[in-house]
Amino acid sequence: MARYVMVIDTRRCVGCQDCVAACKTENGVPESYTRDWITETVDGEFPAPRLEIRSERCNHCENPPCVSCCPTGASHVHDRGGVVLVDRAKCIGCKACLAACPYDARFIHPDGYADKCTFCIHRVERGLDPACVSVCPTHCMHFGDRDDPFSEVSRLLASRPHHTLLPEAGTGPCIAYLT
Amino acid sequence: MPDLSRRRFLKITASALAAAGVAGKLGGAVVDRVEKVARSGIRKIPTLCDLCFWKCGAIAYVRDGQLWKIEGNPADPLSRGRLCPRGTGGVGAHYDPDRLRAPLIRVSQRGEEKWQEVTWDEALDYIAQRMQRIKAEHGPESMALFAHGIGGNFFRHTFKAYGSPNIAAPSFAQCRGPRDVGFNLTFGDEVGSPERTDIANADCLVLIGTHLGENMHNTQVQEFATAVGRGASIIVVDPRFSVAASKAKYYLPIKPGTDLALLLAWMHVIVKEGLYDRDYVAKYGFGFEQFAAALETATPEWAFPETGIDPETIRATAREMARYRPATLVHPGRHVNWYGNDAQRSRAVALLNALLGSWGRRGGMYVPVGFDVPGYPHPPYPKPGRGPVDNPGKKYPFASEALTTGIRDATLTGQPYPIKGWFVYATNLLNSLPDQAATIRALQQLDLVVVVDVIPSEIAGWADVVLPESVYLERYDDLSTNLFREPFLGLRQPVVESPQDQKPNWWIARRLAGKLGLEAFFPWKDIEEYLEYRLKAAGHSLAEIKREGIIPGAPKPIYFEDGAPAEFGTPSGKIEFYSTQLQKAGFDPVPRYTPPEAGPPGAFRLLFGRAPVHSFSRTQTNPILADLMSENAVWVNAVAARRLGLKSGDYVRLRHQDGVISNRVRVKATERIRPDCVYMVHGFGHTSRGLRRAYLKGASDAQMMSRYRTDPLMGGTGMNVNFVTLESEA
Numbered sequence: 001m002a003r004y005v006m007v008i009d010t011r012r013c014v015g016c017q018d019c020v021a022a023c024k025t026e027n028g029v030p031e032s033y034t035r036d037w038i039t040e041t042v043d044g045e046f047p048a049p050r051l052e053i054r055s056e057r058c059n060h061c062e063n064p065p066c067v068s069c070c071p072t073g074a075s076h077v078h079d080r081g082g083v084v085l086v087d088r089a090k091c092i093g094c095k096a097c098l099a100a101c102p103y104d105a106r107f108i109h110p111d112g113y114a115d116k117c118t119f120c121i122h123r124v125e126r127g128l129d130p131a132c133v134s135v136c137p138t139h140c141m142h143f144g145d146r147d148d149p150f151s152e153v154s155r156l157l158a159s160r161p162h163h164t165l166l167p168e169a170g171t172g173p174c175i176a177y178l179t
Numbered sequence: 180m181p182d183l184s185r186r187r188f189l190k191i192t193a194s195a196l197a198a199a200g201v202a203g204k205l206g207g208a209v210v211d212r213v214e215k216v217a218r219s220g221i222r223k224i225p226t227l228c229d230l231c232f233w234k235c236g237a238i239a240y241v242r243d244g245q246l247w248k249i250e251g252n253p254a255d256p257l258s259r260g261r262l263c264p265r266g267t268g269g270v271g272a273h274y275d276p277d278r279l280r281a282p283l284i285r286v287s288q289r290g291e292e293k294w295q296e297v298t299w300d301e302a303l304d305y306i307a308q309r310m311q312r313i314k315a316e317h318g319p320e321s322m323a324l325f326a327h328g329i330g331g332n333f334f335r336h337t338f339k340a341y342g343s344p345n346i347a348a349p350s351f352a353q354c355r356g357p358r359d360v361g362f363n364l365t366f367g368d369e370v371g372s373p374e375r376t377d378i379a380n381a382d383c384l385v386l387i388g389t390h391l392g393e394n395m396h397n398t399q400v401q402e403f404a405t406a407v408g409r410g411a412s413i414i415v416v417d418p419r420f421s422v423a424a425s426k427a428k429y430y431l432p433i434k435p436g437t438d439l440a441l442l443l444a445w446m447h448v449i450v451k452e453g454l455y456d457r458d459y460v461a462k463y464g465f466g467f468e469q470f471a472a473a474l475e476t477a478t479p480e481w482a483f484p485e486t487g488i489d490p491e492t493i494r495a496t497a498r499e500m501a502r503y504r505p506a507t508l509v510h511p512g513r514h515v516n517w518y519g520n521d522a523q524r525s526r527a528v529a530l531l532n533a534l535l536g537s538w539g540r541r542g543g544m545y546v547p548v549g550f551d552v553p554g555y556p557h558p559p560y561p562k563p564g565r566g567p568v569d570n571p572g573k574k575y576p577f578a579s580e581a582l583t584t585g586i587r588d589a590t591l592t593g594q595p596y597p598i599k600g601w602f603v604y605a606t607n608l609l610n611s612l613p614d615q616a617a618t619i620r621a622l623q624q625l626d627l628v629v630v631v632d633v634i635p636s637e638i639a640g641w642a643d644v645v646l647p648e649s650v651y652l653e654r655y656d657d658l659s660t661n662l663f664r665e666p667f668l669g670l671r672q673p674v675v676e677s678p679q680d681q682k683p684n685w686w687i688a689r690r691l692a693g694k695l696g697l698e699a700f701f702p703w704k705d706i707e708e709y710l711e712y713r714l715k716a717a718g719h720s721l722a723e724i725k726r727e728g729i730i731p732g733a734p735k736p737i738y739f740e741d742g743a744p745a746e747f748g749t750p751s752g753k754i755e756f757y758s759t760q761l762q763k764a765g766f767d768p769v770p771r772y773t774p775p776e777a778g779p780p781g782a783f784r785l786l787f788g789r790a791p792v793h794s795f796s797r798t799q800t801n802p803i804l805a806d807l808m809s810e811n812a813v814w815v816n817a818v819a820a821r822r823l824g825l826k827s828g829d830y831v832r833l834r835h836q837d838g839v840i841s842n843r844v845r846v847k848a849t850e851r852i853r854p855d856c857v858y859m860v861h862g863f864g865h866t867s868r869g870l871r872r873a874y875l876k877g878a879s880d881a882q883m884m885s886r887y888r889t890d891p892l893m894g895g896t897g898m899n900v901n902f903v904t905l906e907s908e909a
Contacts, residue, residue, distance in 0.1 A: 012404040014392030014422050016791035017807045021267040024803055025248035031802050042850055046816060047432035049850040051425035135250065137261045137397055138404030 002145040003062075004081030004119055006133070007153045007162070008055055009178040012140035015040060015053035019132035019141065023057075026120065026131035030110055035117045036132055054177055055132065055141065058105040058117040059165065060084045062172025066097035066106065066114075075114065081145070082174070083121050088113040102169040119143070146174070220244075225252050225728025227659055227671040229651030230265035230272070231794040232328050232350075233373060234659045235397050236729050237262055237269070239652060239674040246273050246652060246675045254729045256398075256667055257373060263397045264792045264807060271803035272650045273675060277634055277871050279647030280679035289623060292640045292868055299682065299690070302644050306602075307694035309627040309643075310341065313599045319343050320565045321599040322627075323586045327606040329671075330648070332657040333688035334604050334631070336557075340692060340700040344563040345598065347581035349611040352895050357515045360577045360893040361525025364758050366538055367748030370511045371547055371662055378402035378510075380542040383503035385496075387416040387438055387528065389512035392423050395791035396513070412503060414496050416441065418786060419814065419858050420851035429496050434487040435784050435856050435899060436518045436775030442527035443772055444482035445497045447474045449534050454501035456536030463745060464533065466757025466768075473757075473769035485774060504535040506542025514789075519888025519897035522577065523770040526758075530770070533754045539739040546743035547662035548735040553716040555709050557700045571595045575894035576764045582894040583612055590621040600627035604684065605648070609637040610796040610862065610879065613887035613896050631687060634800055635869025647681040649673075654683030655706040658713055666732025668717070670710070670724040685709075766892060778902030779836050783815075784856040785901045787880040796862040796881070799873035810877035812847040814858040815905065820848035823905060830908035833857075833878060835901060837885045842866075843908045844878035857903065 015038045023035050036057035043050045064084045067075045074090035075097050077083070086097075091113035098106045098114065109115040120130035124143075128134065133141040144153035156162075162176040220243040228235040228249070236255020240247040249269050253260035262269075282302035283294035297305075313321050319342030326334050327348045335346055351359070359369040370376075378384060379402040391403045407413065407426050415427040416438065424430045433441060449455050450471050460467055479490035486493075500507045509531045515521050529538075537543025569585025570578050571594065590598040601622070612618050622628055622641045630642035639645045648654075652674045659669035689701045703709040711721040724730050736742040749755045762768035778784055792807040793799060799809075813833065815825060825831065827848045833841040842864045852858055864879030883903060887896040 009408070011426065012408055014400060014404070014791065016264050016392070016395055016400070018262070018264040018267050018791075020807055021264040021792070021803055022248075024806065025267060025270050032806060034806065044850065046420065046818075046850045046852065046854075047430065049420055049425075051420065051422070051851070053422065053425070135261055135267055137263055137401050139261075139401075139408075140404065 001147060002081045003147045003174070004060065004083055004124070004143065005146040005153050005174040005176065006119070006130075007142040007156045007176050007178060009140040009142075010052050010054060011178065012138045013053050013055060014138055016137065018135050018137055019055045022131040022135040023117070026123075027118070033107055033109070033115070035115065052177075052179070056103070056165070057132075057175070058084060059103055059171065059173035059175050060119055061174065063170060065100040065102070065171060069096045069100040071096065078121060080121070080125070081119070083119045085118055085121065086114050086116065102166050102171060103173075221247070224672065224674045225670075225726070226652065226674055227656070227669050227728070228258075228262060228266040228269060229328070229330070229671065230269050230798060231396070233257060233396055233398070234329065234661065234669060235262055235266055236669055237266060238728070241674060246270055252728045254727055254731070255669065256663055256665055256731070257661070258397055259401060261397070261401065263395045263400065265395065265794055265798060265804060266397070268792070268801060268803035268807065269652065271801035272633070272798075273652050273678075275634065275800050275802060277800040277869060278650075278678075279632060279635055279639070279645060279681065281647060282680070283645040285643045289628065289643065290619070290641045292635075294645065299680070302646060303687075303691050303694050306627070306629050306644055307691060310600065310695060313626060314341070317597055317599050318564055320345060320563050320568065321597055322602065323347070323568075323590075323598050323600065324602045324604070325349075325583060325586075325606050325608060326604040329656050329659060330684045331604045333685045334602065336700065337688045337692045337695070337697065338602070339560040340697045341695055342561045342563050344565075344567045345569065345581065345586055347569060347583045347586055349583050349606055349608070351580035352582045352584055353516055353611050353613075354514045356578070356580065356893055356895045357521030357890055358511050358513070358525040360522040360579060361527075362511065362529045363579065364522075364526055364577065364749070364760060365529035365533060365755055370544070373398055373661060373663055374511065374513070375544045375547045376402075376508055376510060377542050377545045378508060379405045381406055381411055381506055381508040382542055383412040383414070383500055383507040385414045385416070385500060385507070385509040386423050387442070387509065387512070388515065388517070389510050390417065390419075390421040390423055390788055391510070393421060393791055394513070394789045412499055414499065418853045418856050429492065429499065431488050431492060431496065432853055434485070434853070435786060437486040439520060439524045439527055439770060439772045440477070440482045440485040441488060441493065442524070442531055443474060443477035443770065444479045444493050445500070446527070446531055446534060447477040448479060448494050448497035449501055450474055452498070454498065455534040456504055459505070459536035460534065460756075463747065463754045465749070465751040465753035465755050470530070470756035470769050473771070477772070485772070500535055505537045505540035507535045507537055508532070508543050509535070509537070516890075516895045517897050517899040518775050519890050519900070520773065521895055521897055522890050522892040523767065527770045530756060533756065538754070539743060539745055541738045541740065545664060545737040546739070547664070548666050548737060549662040550660055550666045550668050550717060550732050552658060552660050552668065552713050555703060555712050557702065565596060568595060568598060570894060575890070575892065577892040578894045583608070584896055585894060587612065587617060587621045590624060591617065599625060600629070601625055602629045603638055603642070604631045607636040607638050607796045609641070610881040613881075613884035613898050615882060616885065631684065633681070634797070635867050636796065637865065637867045640867045640869070646687055647679070648687070649677040649681040649683045653677040653681065655685065655710065657685075658710060664737055665734050668714075668719070668724060668730040668732075670728060672725055776900065782836060782902035782904050783819075784899065785833070785880065785883055785903050786856050786858045786899055787861045788858065790860040793860070793862050796865065799862060799865060799876070800870050802872065805872050810845065811860040811863040812845045813878065813905070814847045814849055814852045816852050816854035817848045817850050819854040820846060825905065825907065831905040832908050833883055833903040834906055835883050835885055835903050839883060839885050841878040841883060842875050846905075857905070
């Protein structure tokens, strides 16, 4: 079984939002919506603050609350890589998943269904990286199979300190940030 | 918006846009086809990006005849297969509903933005008649051309054929000019564009007055990330804790305007402690003893009260640079017009690199190489009857390009001779030149104002004739023949058709030349014939470059140690630590520091810079890029903001010391800036009503630049000399 994860190197990331732009064109995300975004966290005081810049999106959780709360089964775990997807035909736009997601990763598409990052599964199934990963000018993003000990993501997770977002929520987020 | 989530904020933005009636074509044209990846209907066409001047190689994807997405061209040495966010969002330039659609002729007072659509022939006849009248009454020198970028090549050609020597761009006096002059005085050569910075191989990178990562020059940012990933030692000097500062080993929160004091103190330490590259200096240097003597008093203790950087940090960072030389790169920056002493400041950056032996060396500044591509033959240009108007009497003796502000001065004063017409291509002069009021006064005095642009920019609002250009995805441009690490040629070619009556620059320039009786200067029938000729002359073909987008050349040595020529185009033929040129012209032969003028009590110095998702004031209506950043904010130190009762998200207006008041802009209260200055990203606060998506979003730093200080060496306009206070906006 593959377990797809994203590993993002916050040391290299400059927060340029190329990942956001690429997602919008690749996936035709409607104007005024985005499936991924940049967050900046500042700790400490001038002149010695600490800044972490993160490219964020759906965490494709191992225990996805958006899936367990979905009344129609539209939100589901894909049989490949544990990717969390939405079946538009089944979605009734009830927003239960929006409320359940601790990462605020979802929105209601103007066409009425819940929408979010797909890890670009349509690209991954053709052997490509997700659009955001493939365009990043700083090469700060990595995508792969965490269950493969020889994958680049496994190597990075084994060799570099990292953290995930809201681990205390117990969702098992599958995006890790190298620090 | 404290209690709104990010997504909900976006949704509110969306409904506000819809209410204003500016729902974009993007929504309909692209979005309806979400994820229906019909692979059979996809064509990939290589071209060159034009969201900034970097000219990255790109591959555009056209799906079922519609532009879908744009990626980097892996064959291109600049993009290496990855574009920056602007390049990726370039799709939005094609679909932007705010684009200019047809030629326009003004029907009311200049600047009122009232137009009538006309045909191309009507528009060009109107321009040609007035240009001929100006030529007859005042001489062709009285027409000035302002043109930015490669797209301006054919207009420059038409204007030279017409007989005007007055051709300028803000890229010199408002941008990189001081750097070019400072480096030329020192090394006899310029840094170039793309810059000859070997960031990828630098073991120590010094960023002083440049914010790579926010300043999104693709190749440089890619190499910056490489350097960070390699663990290079990074030293950042900036009044603002930039993104780059967050990656740095040393962050020096310098007092604005005092860079030169720090640079001199660094050099003092490196010379005093004998840390410089003695062999390199002995072999290539000129006037080192006089230079060293001039640094005698520039101790770290002297620099401390000026810069706010303590002497031990100055010493530690100087030693850090010396430890890694010659693979220490003190980045020359690009936009360097700040305090009016900028050429000497850039010269100090050049001298520091010279001490470290980094010019011409791996990890420093390499020797760029390129293709030699012959031009298309044309008759000789007529010799203008009078010289350029911008720098009378060589008032600025080291100006190496024409000064936009000098042409503006001549327009206002009629001296040394009158300027009667402005033809403006792809540069929003109202947002790029300081002192907007002076630009407007100049515009009001002209007999003819023509603007060629893709969107209704502020300068277009003042034109008599507005000519809508095809965006880069819809046109050919002249060949790209950059100097870089390796020789290569790049081609911009059309990917999709223009949606309305827009035309490419080459067509406009050629057609106008025809109406001016200058058809002999355009002996080719279309751009493909022109490109084919040039490519054949270089041993290649149009078909080849259309297919690949890029033609690579054979590598050549780019480091002195590998045999690249160590040649210096200075009077001494060496690296001039002491400049007799400057001494003879009455300037400091070794840079000397003078403190910046303080502002009024309680006022903040206004600093400006870049965001990675926008270029100048040219991209704010792009629907994709506007989604990434739709307005700017004014950065205020968190403590200063608390003192003023301001918090992040509050609206304020900036009040300039001369009374100018800005549009409302949100506060970003942050620990990432000094308390004596505020900062804004350039390019927002648009006032052109045609820019519906960007109209009055954020504030314009350009509007606040009512003062500037002119560089006595080369006429650059230092713009960080403006002070503002903040007024709450309920």
